[in-house]
Amino acid sequence: MITTEITPNPNSLKFLSEEIISEVGAEEFQKKDISNISNSFIKDLLNFDGVELVLLSKNFLSVKKNDTVSWDALKPTVISHINDHFEKNKGPILVDKVEDEKKDTDETVKKIKEILDTKIRPAVARDGGDIKFKSFENGIVIVELQGSCSGCPSSLMTLKQGVQNLLCHYVKEVKSVKAL
Numbered sequence: 001m002i003t004t005e006i007t008p009n010p011n012s013l014k015f016l017s018e019e020i021i022s023e024v025g026a027e028e029f030q031k032k033d034i035s036n037i038s039n040s041f042i043k044d045l046l047n048f049d050g051v052e053l054v055l056l057s058k059n060f061l062s063v064k065k066n067d068t069v070s071w072d073a074l075k076p077t078v079i080s081h082i083n084d085h086f087e088k089n090k091g092p093i094l095v096d097k098v099e100d101e102k103k104d105t106d107e108t109v110k111k112i113k114e115i116l117d118t119k120i121r122p123a124v125a126r127d128g129g130d131i132k133f134k135s136f137e138n139g140i141v142i143v144e145l146q147g148s149c150s151g152c153p154s155s156l157m158t159l160k161q162g163v164q165n166l167l168c169h170y171v172k173e174v175k176s177v178k179a180l
Contacts, residue, residue: 002079007128012064012148013071014128015078019086022056022094026121026130028146029054041085041093048081050074055130055147056094062128062147109136111171116143119170120163124149131163139175141167155179 005014029037030053031046045054050069055062063078065071085093113133124131129149134142143163149155164177 002082004075004079005128007062007148007152008154009064009128009148009152011066012062012128012152013075013078014060014062014148015082016060017082017086018059020058020092021061022058023092023096024094026055026057026125026132026146027094028130028150029056039094041081045078045081048074048077051078053147053150055128057125057130057147060125060128061093064148064150106136108171108173109133112136112141112167112174115167115170116163119166123162124158127152134180136174139173141174141177142180143177144180 001018003016005016007014029042029046031051034043034046037043037046042054042056045051045063050065051063051074052066053064061082063074065074116131116133120131124145127148129145129147129152131149132144132146134144136142143159145152145155145159149158152158159177159179164174167174167177
């Protein structure tokens with residue numbers, strides 16, 4: 001069964017599932033990159049009128065739309081698309097693929113990622129978004145806000161009052177946080 005939750009971003013809606021949606025964690029896909037996307041579920045979803053961005057996470061996906069379509073028109077189509085996938089496939093939309101991620105050797109970066117994963121990402125996910133670590137240099141953490149957080153009116157406040165305050169508190173080397 002698919003349920004929905006509103007997010008702080010009025011152009012984004014969170015679709016929750018009892019099924020696993022992504023085995024690989026949060027991944028964001030944008031309409032502008034559709035030619036590089038091989039997953040047919042995601043490609044089809046991005047082809048719906050008004051859909052600009054899709055974020056898939058373990059048990060939810062967020063859809064960000066533009067102003068040309070209403071949620072009243074789009075919401076049932078997205079729910080139907082999700083249900084259709086699980087009826088036909090009996091498995092996640094994004095399946096685990098083996099990746100060779102380089103291991104972080106920098107202790108500060110390890111601490112930053114741990115705080116993002118344990119204290120910040122769960123809160124951001126409740127609003128239908130995700131936060132990805134990009135880099136750390138000269139006391140500045142660069143992150144990327146995804147899903148509902150991308151372009152949300154309150155994302156700057158979340159970044160400065162939430163993310164920056166927590167990282168500065170737990171990791172003394174962090175002086176500020178910026179978003180891409």
